[in-house]
Amino acid sequence: MSILGTRVIRTEDPRLLTSGGVYVDDLREPELAGAVRATFVRSPVAHALITGIDASAALEQPGVVAVLTVADMTDLPEPPPVEPPADDAPPAEGPVPLGPPWSEPLLAVDRVRFVGEPVALVLTDSTYQGEDAAELVSVDYEQLPAVASIDAALAGESLLYPDAGTNVCTQGLGECTDDSIFAGCEVIVEGDVVNQRVACLPMEGRSTAAAFVNGKLTVWTSTQNAQISRLILTAIGLPPEAIRVVAPDVGGGFGAKIGVDRESIIIAWAAKHVGRPVRWVETRSENLLAMTQGRAQRHHIKIGGSRDGHIKAYRLDVIQDTGAYARMSGFLPMLTNLMAPGVYDIPAVQAGYKVVLTNATPIAAYRGAGRPEAAATIERAVDWFASEAGVDPAVVRKLNFIQPEQFPFVTKTGAPYDTGDYEAALDKVLVAADYEGLREQQQRRRDAGDTRQLGIGLASYVEITAADAGAGETAKVEVHDNGTATVYTGSSAHGQGHHTAFAMIVTAELGIPMDKIEVIHGDTDLIPDGIGTYASRSLQLGGSAVQKAAIEVKDEAARKAADLFEAAESDVELDSETGMWHIKGDPDKSLTWSQVASAADEGLIVANVRFTADRPTFPFGTHLSLVEVDTETGKVTLLRHVTADDAGPVLNPILLDGQRHGGIAQGAAQALCEEILYDVDGNPLTSTLADYAAITAAELPSFELLRSETPTPLNPMGVKGIGEAGTIGATPAVHNAVIDAVSYLGVRHIDMPMTPERVWTAIQQAKVSAQ
Amino acid sequence: MKVELTVNGKDITADVEDRTLLVHFLRDTADLTATNIGCDTTSCGACTVLLDGESIKSCTVLAAQADGRSVTTLEGLASDTGEMHPVQRAFHTEHGLQCGYCTPGMVMAIVSMLKENPSPTEAEVREGLEGNICRCTGYHNIVQAALTAAAAIGAQEAAQ
C-alpha cells in the first residue's frame, strides 16, 4: 500500500517542539558574530515633504555605529530605465511594481507617503540602544493633505505623485457601463460590497540579517522565495553569483513575505556599506504599520436574473486601494476580475477595475491574493439575489452551477477551469450539516421571537492555484551510497510541511524510508534555481518536480541494477514498498539502494529537473457557517463550520486539513473582527495587537471537514493547491450566515467586519425602513 | 544590576540593564532562543514561559522581577532522558503546529493550564488560550492537542 494518502505526522516537528525553530533572530552563524542591530526611523505622518533630518543627538548615544539616510545611498547603481507605457498600451498587469512616476524608493527621498514609511536607519551594538537612538533622530516634515480613503483618492484634490496628475495608477475598465445585459431581468440587485483592508499578521514579522565578506553578500531573511529574493537584492549593485540568500525557519508568510521588500534591501545594502554584519527584526507595531497588507477593495455589483433563481447577468466593478505604493500594479484586481463569476455559468459577465493610491500601508498579496475578494462578492451577490427572488440560496446555487459535463470550462472572464463538481461538494456539506434541520431550527427560533437567532451561510467557491504554472518548480533528488536520499526543492515551506510531503513522494516512488530522506530548501548556494512558495503551487509544481526527479533517479538506478544483476533492464524492478531491487520473478536475488548507488559514478544517483504545467488548476468547495446572532446587541457567535474543500487527491490528510483549518480561521476573522483602520488624516488606528482584533481560539469552533477529491489532468498526481482555499470559502460563508440570521428582520446586507455594532445598526436601520 | 535565575534547572547569573525584559534575558543571556517575541503589547503569548511553574508572558516581566526564581522554557520541558512531555508529544501527533513560531508559547501555556485544570472541556481550553495567537493552524489541532495531552497525563497519573 502506498504511503501517499495516509496520515503521516511531520518530520519537521521533533526539532520545532524540543529546541524550537531557528528564525532569523535566533541565528548564531559565525558570519553574524558582532552584527549590529538595525532600527528604522519611520514617518509618524501620512503625507509630507521631508525638509530636514538631524541625526546629531542620536549619534552621541552609546553604541551607535551609524545613522543612514538616502544621502548615504550614493553607492547604489541607477535602477534600469523603464519606458513609460504608451497611451494605448494595456494596463501593466503583473505582480511587479509599476515604473515611474509611481516608483518606490528604498529609504524615503524627499517625501513620505504613509505612516511607517522608513526614513532613516540606525545601527547600534545592541537592540536596546537602537530604540533609544532612533527616538533622537529628528526629522522635519512639512505636512501635505492626506488621501485617506478611496473616495479621496478618486477626488484627486491631493496627489501622492504630483507628476502623474492622478491617484489612479492603472485600470482595466471592462464594459461596466453597458446595462443592456440586464435587460429582461425580473430581479436585479445593485449595491456596494466592501472587502476591507486586513493585516497579514504572520507571527514572525519581517526579519533580515546580512553579512558582506570578501565580495560575497549573504542574506538570511524570512522569505517565501530565496531565489527570487536573490534577484531582487541585485538592486544593491551585486550580480546574483555574489549573493547567497538563506531562508531559515520562517514564522509564517501568507503572501506578505514573497521575495523581499525595501527594508530588507536596505539592510543588505547597509551591511555592504558599513562593512559589518547587520541584523534587523521588526517589532509588531512596525509590522502592523509597514508590512504589506491585504484586500482593501471596494466593489460595485449588479446581479440580475429571473424570479425562479436563474442568474442572467453579473457586473463586478473593483476599486483596489493599493496604499502608498503600487507594488503589485493591477495584478490583484485583475485576478479578482478573472474569478468574478465563481462557480456559476452566468451568460453575461462584466468585470473591470481601477487601482488608486492612498496614504496608507502598501497592499500586496495576502492568502488568496485577489481571489477571496472575487468569491466573497459573488457569494454575497448570489445570497442577496436569492433573498430578493425569494428562493433558497442552496437552490439558487444549484440552478446556476457549472455542471460536471461542462469541464474543461472557460468562463466569460477567460478563466480556464480544469475540473470541478460543485454540486457534489455543496450536497456533501448540506447533508453533513443537516441543512434542512438547521432551517427548521432557525424557523422555530424566529416563530418564538428568540433574542438569539440562528444564521446559516453558504459559500461555494472556486479558486485559481499555480497561476504561474509555466514557471514551474525545480527539484533535485540524490540517492547516496549509504542508501539515504536528499531532496533539494525550489519550494520554500514556512509551515506547510513540505519536508514531510516531499519525503512521502520519494518514499512512494523509491521505497526509501522517510527517516532516511532529508529535504532541503531555501539556500541559493545549494539550490540556485527555484521559484518558491505562494499561490498554492508547491504540491502541484514542487511536488510534481520531486516526483519527476525521483522517477528519473529510479530509471537511472534501474540501469545500474541491471548491470549489477547482469540482466536486461526490462527484467529489473523496484519493490517500492521495501526499497529493494529484484529480477522480476526472482525475489531471492535482490539489491539494496546502497548497493545500486555505490555502483554509480561517485556513489551518487542524481536527477535535477524542472516541472512545468500547461495551465493553473482550480480547486473548489463549499463552506457552511452556522452562527448565532444576539439581536439585542448584534454579537455574533460562530457555532459550526462545515466544509468540503476539493484540491484533488489527498497526499497527506494531516497536512491538508491543517491548511484548511488555518485558512478557515483567517477567512472567518475577516468576516467577523479584523480590520485595519485609518483616521481622516491617514493616522493608523489599529497599529498594535491591542487594537487589531486578530481572531483567537476563543472565538472559533472546531471545524467539520469533509473529503472531496476531484483530480486534475494537469500533473501526474492530479493535485491542485489547498493553501488558500479555506480562506476563500470561509469569509463569504460567515458573512452570509450573519446576514441570514437577521434577514427576517429586513436586513439585506452588512459590510465586513461584522462587529456587534455593525450588526446591531443594520437591525435598527431595517426596523426603521420597515415602518 | 546582577540577576540570578534558575532556568530549566540551571543557575544563570548575569549583569544586565535594569530594564532587561525576561524574554531577552532568556534569549540573549541564557541563549535559549525557542521562546519567541510576537508583539509589543502583551497580546500574542508567543513569549509564554513558566515562572515558578505558572505561565507568564516573559515580555512583560523584568528579568529583575524573576531574580531568585525558577523559569522553565520549551527547551526544559522534555525529561532528562529526552522523552517529550505529553503536551509536546500531543502537538506532534495532532499536528498542532505549522510554522512553529507561536508553538513554544502555546505549549507552555497549555502545560500550565493542565496543571490548574487537568480535565478541561473544549470550551475551557479555548478560553484558556485567549492570550495566545496562532496564525497558521486555526487552533483546531492545538485544542485537540491540549485535550489529548490532558487524557495522556491523566492516564499516566492513574498508572502511578
Next chain:
Amino acid sequence: MIPPSFTYVRASSVDEALGLAAEHGEDAKYLAGGHSLLPMMKLRLAFPEVLIDLGRITELSYVRDQDDHVTIGAMTRHHDVATSALLTSEVPLLAHTAGEVGDPQIRHRGTIGGSVAHGDAASDLPATLLALDALFVIRGASGTRAVPAAAFFKGIFETAIEPGELLIEIQVPKPAVPSAWSFQKFTKRKIDWAIVGVAVQGSSVALINMGLTPLRASAVEAALASGASIADASALAAEGASPGTDIHASRAYREHLARVLVRRALEEAAARS
C-alpha cells in the same frame, strides 16, 4: 518594544516601599504585577526613572475572612483572587470578575491592587469593587486611611492615592445574599477590554467603560429602590454616564448596551438568588 532606561529598586516591606518612594519622589513609580505599567513603558508612553518593585512584599498577598467582610492584600494576584475558596463562597462576584481579567498568563502576574490603583474605567475590577462598596486602605508617610470606592476613582487613571502613598489592602463587605450577583462583560473577542460592562450585587449596579471612571448606575438603583421593575429600571442605565466613541463602539451603541446589559445582569442576579 523596549522601555527607556530606569533604575530598579526592590522593597521587601511596606515601610521600605514608602521610604523608597519618599526618597525618589515623582521620578518613581511602584511596580506591582507590572501588567498595566510595563506595557505602557514598552510603548514609551510612560517613563518613570525609578521602579520600586513590590513583588517580594509577601505580607501584602492574602485573602482573609474578617466575619462581616473579607480583606485582600493589594499584591494578591488575580489568579489567587479568582480561585480563592473564601471569595468563591462569600463574594462570588469578585472571584468571578478576577477570573475575567485579561488572560491566564496576565492573571498569574497582575494584582488586584495594581489594577485598582491604575484607575482605568475600562478595567473589570474597579467597577466590581464599586458595586461591592469596597473600602481601599492606603498607607502613606503620615499614616493609614481608608477610602470608600465611591470616593476612590476620581478621573481617567486618577485615584485618591496621593504621590508616595501605597494601596495596601482592599476590604470587601460580605454581601447579604452572595449569590445575587452578575457580571456582564461585553466584548468583541474574549480577550478584549469591555466595550461596556456591568457588575451587579443585589441591587447595586456598577458600569465599566461608561465614563472617565467606573460608575454606579444610580438612576437604576434609585428606580429599583422605589419599586420599579427590572425592565423599567434598566432603561435608565445610561443616565449620568458619558461613554466615549472610539474604534470599538460609538457612544450611542454603548448607551444601548448599558441598558441591555444592566437588564440582563439584574435578571441573572435575581435568578441566582
